[in-house]
Amino acid sequence: MENKMIRLPLRSLLILFTIHSSLFTSSQTVMDLIREKPQYASCNYNTYPDTIKAVLTPAPAGKKPFYMSHYGRHGSRYISSRTGYDTPYDMMNHADSVDELTPTGRRVLEEMRLVMDDTEKRWGELTSYGKKQHRQIARRMVERFPEIFCKGARVNAISTTVPRCMESMGTAMIEMLQINPELNITMDASKRTMWYMNHQDKKLRKYMTKEAQKAYDKYTSGLLGNSRLMELIFKNPDIVQEIVEEGMFNYYLMKMGLFQSNTHLYQNTYLQDLFLTEELYRMWQIDNALWYVQCGGYKVNGGKQPYTQRFLLRQIIADADSCFQLANPGAQLRYGHETCLLPLACLMGINGLDYETDNFEELEEKGWWCSSVFPMGSNIQLVFYRKDIKDQDVLVKVLLNEEEASLPFATDCAPYYHWKDFKAYYLKKLDAYKE
């Protein structure tokens, strides 16, 4: 049926899709996105899009890109600690030892063993897919902004001291040199820059206050369980609850399944396929709310979480300012983590991510969807434009995952913003934050 309907206007539909891709995406619901790509439900384990369809708006007359400032997350990796996998795996082994697994349950356990074996000694390491993401992103960066990545251009890349970030940086730089071998690239990964590259805020780290926990528990209480899954896997789902905690089991098994899209086992979707779209959607709700508590403007814990990235934003501003004196400043690329990228996006209010509420139910409607913000390989690119070095009216455009994004202050040339407005807005915001 569907095929027949599409056949006639296919060409025109495709054109429409290309032109209005961002519009088209935004009209999709979270449920649609999960149906298309189940790992969307796993929030920070979501993978980066394989292709970027968004078209870039031409800059106002005479302005040319001359500098890029970037913060990117490492690419797809193996899960960083074994706890997430051990939780359901231990429960399954326990249940197996008392002969509580159905035939499906036994197959599930077999698949879990496969995953455990594959991950052993690779915890947290960048996968081939992660490297591919960074090659593609780097390639597009150079191809989209040849004026910035021109012959002899300075590309100053730094990374946190975490190996997967260093390798992401290296992979990106190797690819850039493939396109333009004349780039003047420097790389570094130093404890010296960790204070802004991966700031650990002692005060704000305690985001799960008593009040927040209470509200979060209330919100998730109806979402955690999965009796259908229990019946599928265990012979006596009610008795087995003595050793298998349903909520935890459901949550972590689902994560384990969805995680595989980041590894070379991506073709094996057996574990992922155990779950219905509605169940995946509930997982998204649980996690999206958790990330909101941790990184967003959640009023119940004070709404200050985005300020964990105040040093990073200040550094980005200072770096940019110091570059304007140069004829060809090139690019400053920073490779780090989603736990910095998401709060940075919230702090900057990119695409309305600075939305503040005390009600988790509002998040979906208001577009606070963390999976779209910080998948593996995610990045924020600030692209700067001017006529020439004397041009005082520098413009900046923000790309979130390579698509043009909006900022929370006025402009007369969206998606371009005046740098002086950018600076004034954010410095005022940062100055108002009391340590």
Added chain:
Amino acid sequence: MRLLILPAIIFMAGMTAQAQDVMRELKADVNRSAGTNYALPVIKTENDTPAPGGKKPFYINHYACPSSYYLQKEEYYDNPLEVFMKADSLGKLTRLGKDVLRRLEIIHNDAHNRTTELTKHGAEQSRGMMKLLVERFPEAFTDKGYYSIRSVVQNTAILTMIESAAQLSKMYHPLNIRTTISHEEQRFMNPQDKDLTDDRTDSLTMEHYDRFAALNTSEIRLMESLFNDQNYVAKYISPYTLSQQLFRLAGSIQNTDLTKKTTLYDIFTSEEIHRHWRKNNAWNYINYGACKLNGARQPYLQRAVLRNMIHMGDSMLKRYAPLAHVRYTNERVLMSLACLMELNDYGLETDNLDSLEALGWADYKIAPLGGSIVMVHYRKDRDDQDVLVKVLLNNKEARLPLKTDCAPYYHWNDVKRYYLRKLYRYENERFNEKLKK
């Protein structure tokens, strides 16, 4: 036994010459005294011995140390500085002492929060070394080649790897490259064997070393030059430790941007520098060489690395396009590997720490920063049954412990047989020991 006498006599005659070599080399470049912290210069080496009968390189099997980096621990920078600051606050420093304090502050600030990180010099060194290698073997490095490049999960090695890969990417388009950094590969990149390493410093070995170190220690002159009150030194300072700390810092400066701005070597006499080097060299020999004091087995820690090197060589015999395996590990692995492979007689087995210098066992020649062991495989064509290999140790053609009719080239089958036999003999010994237990 009799058979061994003649080579032994020739060997002894060479000893004095080798000892003088070390003295001369340290004098020519004092930075060599830093041993494994010596930054191997990026210099085009002498011309290669041409390969026999039209053979061409088709496979490069490369193992390297990280390039120049800051010292491993903050305390290496903090501790001597604290000693000098305290002495200064009590007016116990001489004029030279005050000047050294000023220099220590500069060195400390430069390295603060950068321990175990690649320096700018290290980044350039890594690119430079790769460029030299590529230009030296153009037949093996082509745009049709495959580059498999890996590193241990240690930040210095990772950055060294990334820099050299970036150099390759500058030179080849397209570049068929694959990078790998994984704990999963630790078993052949940086193997661990607690049973073996527990034997390194037993009490008898330590007794020998301590005696050797005592004979090579005299810090009175240095302390008098730095501190104006020797009672204070006697009460509050360990001259042995402080001197060692200062010497370590002196050697590390060459790896940083400070190399043109400051030094600490000037506070030592050449005799003291020589003695410090002798102590460190002996310590490296005990830990990574085939030192008889602890059983002469430590190089076998790298047996999996060598086995992997051999197996990789074998699996490349029928390859069409050239391939390079480029690996970055740490200087400890390289040092033991060179000893295990007995390159240039570094497999030396002795219990006499005093003789190391005379026998030519010098750490800076074996595993300096930026150093490498590269096995280059040669053949005429894919059907050539007689593959030859040549090994480069720190970019120089090296001698292997077996006969050949075309040195520095060796027949692959001989090389393979020699090393595998050596490894299996050891494995068998270990196996039998376990059975006895």
